[in-house]
Amino acid sequence: MAFEKGKSGNPGGRPKAKPFRDALNMELAAIGDDHKALRAMAKKLIDRGMKGDLAAINVVADRLDGKPAQAIENSEGEVFNVVSRIERVIVRAENTGSEGSEAGNE
Structure with missing residues (x-):
């Protein structure tokens, strides 16, 4: 399979090394x-x-509830809360085997 001209075959780039995680695993x-x-x-x-070890309390809280969102400050000193939404959409639930079919026709 040839790549399209001007389009990367690896758009995410090289995976980031995580040696400590690998050693733990x-x-x-x-x-x-x-x-x-x-x-x-x-x-x-x-x-x-x-x-009462605050660092231990933070580790447990971050693992259970996730890390809290951090505010971003602009050059005027105002604080903005960043809200992100990640949505997963399933376009095709199963592979029908026909390569020419459109995703919306199922």
Whole structure:
């Protein structure tokens, strides 16, 4: 399959390297299906939060509720709240096998 002239075959570019995440995944895979070590880490994090460790509380809150939205300030000093909407639209739910059919005819 040839690429169209002027159009990239890799529009997203090279994937960003995440060596720390990869190292964690390797260590978790080495533990196997028994995640006692992972549960022990989670318990320690919760215990630290219960003792008032603000960093631990923030980690737990960010994992459960997501990180809070941050305001953007413009040059005049006004604060703008950024609201984003991500919407997923399924154009074709199943592959009919016919390459020439239009997506709206199903």
